[in-house]
Amino acid sequence: MTVTPKYAQRANPDRLLHILCRDCGKNVIGELDQDYPGKEELKKAEMFKYGAKCLRCGYVARDNYNWYRHR
Numbered sequence: 001m002t003v004t005p006k007y008a009q010r011a012n013p014d015r016l017l018h019i020l021c022r023d024c025g026k027n028v029i030g031e032l033d034q035d036y037p038g039k040e041e042l043k044k045a046e047m048f049k050y051g052a053k054c055l056r057c058g059y060v061a062r063d064n065y066n067w068y069r070h071r
Contacts, residue, residue: 002071005029008055016070019061021054029070030054030061042067 008016008029019030030052036042042050048062061067 004070008070011055017052017067018070019052019054019067021057021059021061023057023059024054028054028056030067036069039069 004013004016008031011029011031014036015032015034017030017032017036018027020026021028021030033051033053037045037050042064045064047064050062050064052061052064052067053059054061
């Protein structure tokens with residue numbers, strides 16, 4: 001099991017993802033805007049169907065490229 005950083009501990013654990021934040025310039029924990037749909041669904045979804053908010057700076061990523069679940 002992966003340790004959740006302090007900045008992400010109050011978020012819904014069922015919605016946590018690793019994302020590339022454009023504003024932070026690195027991989028961070030983000031919170032998906034809906035319940036995790038599963039790896040394959042997320043991978044094949046069209047752009048902008050899902051959003052993930054960076055829990056460090058608030059940037060909302062809409063490109064689901066290379067997102068993976070935080071466990």
